[in-house]
Amino acid sequence: SQQxxxxxxxxxxxxxxNATMNCSYKTSINNLQWYRQNSGxxxxxxxxxxxxxxxxxxxxxxxxxxxxxKSSSLLITASRAADTASYFCATVTGGTSYGKLTxxxxxxxxxxx
Amino acid sequence: DVKVTQSxxxxxxxxxxxxxxxxxxxxxxxxxFWYRQDPGLGLRLxxxxxxxxxxxxxxxxxxxxxxxxxxxRFSLILESASTNQTSMYLCASSPMGTSWANEQFFGPGTxxxxx
Numbered sequence: 001s002q003q004x005x006x007x008x009x010x011x012x013x014x015x016x017x018n019a020t021m022n023c024s025y026k027t028s029i030n031n032l033q034w035y036r037q038n039s040g041x042x043x044x045x046x047x048x049x050x051x052x053x054x055x056x057x058x059x060x061x062x063x064x065x066x067x068x069x070k071s072s073s074l075l076i077t078a079s080r081a082a083d084t085a086s087y088f089c090a091t092v093t094g095g096t097s098y099g100k101l102t103x104x105x106x107x108x109x110x111x112x113x
Numbered sequence: 114d115v116k117v118t119q120s121x122x123x124x125x126x127x128x129x130x131x132x133x134x135x136x137x138x139x140x141x142x143x144x145x146f147w148y149r150q151d152p153g154l155g156l157r158l159x160x161x162x163x164x165x166x167x168x169x170x171x172x173x174x175x176x177x178x179x180x181x182x183x184x185x186r187f188s189l190i191l192e193s194a195s196t197n198q199t200s201m202y203l204c205a206s207s208p209m210g211t212s213w214a215n216e217q218f219f220g221p222g223t224x225x226x227x228x
Contacts, residue, residue, distance in 0.1 A: 033216060035219075040201075040222070040224070041221055041222065042117070042203055042219035042220050042221045042222050043156075043203065043205075043217075043219040044219070045216035045217065045218070048215075048216055088155065088156070090156075100146075100158065100161060100171075101146075101158070101217060102158075103148075103155045103156040103157075104155055105153060105154065105155040106155055
């Protein structure tokens with residue numbers, strides 16, 4: 001089964017609204033990463049949060065991590081139509097430096113102009 | 114900017130054919146990865162490589178093999194393509210980190226259809 005599970009599976013909002021996506025995972029992690037995928041394209045890295053961090057910001061993105069609940073959330077503020085994409089969380093476990101990621105199934109975000 | 118390129122965006126092959134998917138990265142990254150992406154299943158790791166001629170099985174290696182003869186190039190091989198290998202294939206690379214993994218840089222993907 002997938003290490004990361006995103007919720008909701010799909011989200012539809014109006015431009016200007018905030019979008020929140022959640023990710024839950026099962027085992028202890030080294031770090032958690034969020035990626036965006038535009039339709040039919042490759043993934044683009046958005047943000048990485050380490051297991052000893054609780055919150056991280058990057059532009060309009062805010063990521064939180066609660067290791068006690070084994071969950072993370074991605075908040076996109078003041079959304080734009082260009083934010084329409086699929087968003088994936090990915091976890092890194094273990095002690096290697098290989099960077100092996102385990103992805104969730106993703107949240108499909110649609111932002112209506 | 115890191116660039117990861119894949120040899121084809123779309124590929125159509127017949128059952129039983131040998132299929133090569135090529136991936137090249139230009140940032141001297143040590144690690145390279147092959148994933149497949151299917152609706153409802155997300156991305157699943159097929160194989161990865163952390164050095165030239167080194168390879169490790171991922172979560173779903175059956176029916177696939179890989180080759181890494183040069184640092185910048187990582188090939189995925191379907192020895193005898195089957196219809197259940199119809200999927201989007203994504204290649205990624207990342208630099209060797211410490212115990213904290215770095216972000217991965219993805220190619221645009223190859224949508225493979227096996228008839």
